Amino acid sequence: MYIIGNLSIYLALILSVYAFASLFLGIKKQDQRLIDSGRGATLAIFILASISMLLMFILLGTSQFQFEYVYQYTSSDLPLLYKLSALWAGNAGSLLLWTFFLTMYAAMVGYSKKMVRNPMTPYIIAIMTLNTIFFYLILAFVTKPFMLLDGVPPEGRGLNPMLQDPGMILHPVAIYLGYVGLVVPFAFAIASLILKNMDSFWVKMTRRWTIIAWVFLTLGNVIGGYWAYTELGWGGYWAWDPVENASFMPWLTVTAYLHSVMIQERKNMLKIWNLSLIILSYALTLFGTFLVRSGVLTSVHAFGESNLGAYFLIFMAFMVILAMYVLMSRYHLIKKDTGQFESFLSKESSFLINNLILLGGTFAVFWGTVFPLVSEAVRGTKVTVGIPFFNTVMSPILLALLFIMAVCPLIAWQRSSMKNIRDNFLIPAIISLVIAGLLVFMGIRDAYPVIAWSIIAFMVLTHITEFIRGTSARRKVTKEPVPVAFYNLIIRSRRRYGGYIVHLGIAIMAVGIVGANFDLERLETMEIGDSVEIGGYTVTYENLAQRSEGVNDIVYANMRVERDGRDLGIMQPERMFYLNWEEPSTNVAVRSTLRDDLYIVLSAWEEDQRATFQFKVNPLVKWVWIGTYVLVIGAVFAVWKGRYGNVTPRYAGPQRKVY
């Protein structure tokens, strides 16, 4: 096993170097045989990566503790699912997973039917192979997954209990799929630059890839937040931790990219901007990895200290310099056929503003994340900017974005008149003002939530208007009944209406995010029989008890919950004590409704059964999770292959002898 494992790594490294060299030479000499050989090598690398993965799963699943990785991250009493998911608990394994996805994507692009006989393909797989080489260098020399220990330990160290959670099975996989997914549009962009193909072919070809990567990034972030909410017990889902920021920044830039490429497709504008955005997004995925793996910033995620981060930084610098060089050397060509803005009040300019705000947000997050490093370098003291900084800066940015989202879909391409704006916005604007009034009437006096919810309402209404107008316009022509017309409308322009559904998902999430302004918190030490009132709930502490679950012990409290005199049952906040882990972990009790979450943490207890609890009422949190579902549905709808408008873009760039 040891030999096969290491062989699969080293062989893949050699093959990836070979693949790159062969593609490079093939392009240079215009020799099809070399190109085909390189392409074949990418497939072989993918097979080798699959073997490494399979082997690692077998080792983990069968608890082969003589392997260092298995020993470090599992123990024999773990459920099989967590034994397997320990593959991405440590550095070596998670990089193996990343490499596996990367080689899979490279093989998928190399053998894509749409890219057959396309001269871009060798360039694209060569660029992706550069990434593969880097990852295999790391796997072969820095963090080796298949290391043997001197003896066979009877038992492993076990998996950190915080990672024994369904969220932690999915979160890393989703994040990596998002990160790796961005390599594809990056490689397409650079390949088309090298080939001096200045049209939007690469944008059209990678639209699906990018949206899917974006969805995984979104999912990764939200699942991570959900995990923090239920597992860490501090009462929230987002703390602006450096590592959260690391995966949030590429999300922001990709969101900007997905919008600005629409302008390029339609108007042939913003080409350099889009190229820069995709290079930036790609670079941010590597930068994020650098932050997480280097330990330069204190964070909940910090992997064990290693110089791994430095390698990522070097690789990032290399790729960015390469990309910038290619971009600069083609600058005059791109500039030559770029379109012009035709009106200040147009979809193009509103997209541009959306982009600027998203990028400004990215910069704000970046600034807050690296500020301790910068201040330490400049002034010698680590100055940290806390959660308040991010909240002050990002709240107006969120509001501005929501407003742009409300306005943008209704502004026509090229030029909008005042009349057209009045027709589209009057009714939604009036209704949202009424909603603002109602909110104030209901007793909400803070400016921010009232403004935010009104803007969200405005945005939802303009989107609904858009659906209604489309349907009725269709009915005028076809005379179909409403549901049929509606169905035919959205099925025929998936991109547009899928996008709108994503917007609605964001709106639902935003409702929940703004709800965080109204959270209530109480910290109470209670005797048995005591009751606490919080946010309309009455919680009674009934008793403290203990039970065993496998080899672990759980101390829990029975809390009876009532609301408006109605009995809502028992909630059980727990503390779990592990045989194989020194620290206990918190299992939060959450009762979730659309209106609010009641969140109880058992913090401490005394010998006389007095216990200290943390109670929180978090309004509207569930909306964040629901919004995410809607967003995913919208995005999947937008990229789903349908009968309509599903044309493969035609390659019209320069031809080469090899493909």
Place this chain on the structure above:
Amino acid sequence: MTKNTKVILGGCAVFLSIMILLITATPASSGSEISILEAKINESQYEGRYITTEGFLVNGSVDWEPDTIELRFTLEDEDGNELDVYHHGVRPDNFSDDVIVIVHGFLNDGILEAEKVQTRCPSAYEGEDPDNYDPDFHRELLRDDKEDGS
């Protein structure tokens, strides 16, 4: 003025306002990471400012009042400089003798009123628990070990 310039100007305005937002928000919500010694010497300088510091928990200094949910304890550094801490909240996990404690809060009359108390454990599991891992500390620990050995 061409349409392009107009749009670019509008864009600049957006970006500029975000920058202003950034710069104004930074000082108000920043804090400093300082040592116990610094907190002692420059007490007046840090008075009322949000600081982060860390030290070893002094044996037997923990005073926990469950009914009022008040926690008082003392931290010391390697040279024996001490800092009293008050925290309205519960004991964090692993709050036992000789553990390393990180506190975030405001310095008031020589007492640190901590908003957040975290522990870091110098046990055999170092580097394993992502929550409590601090590279600098372990580097020092390693260095100390080597010095002890020589």
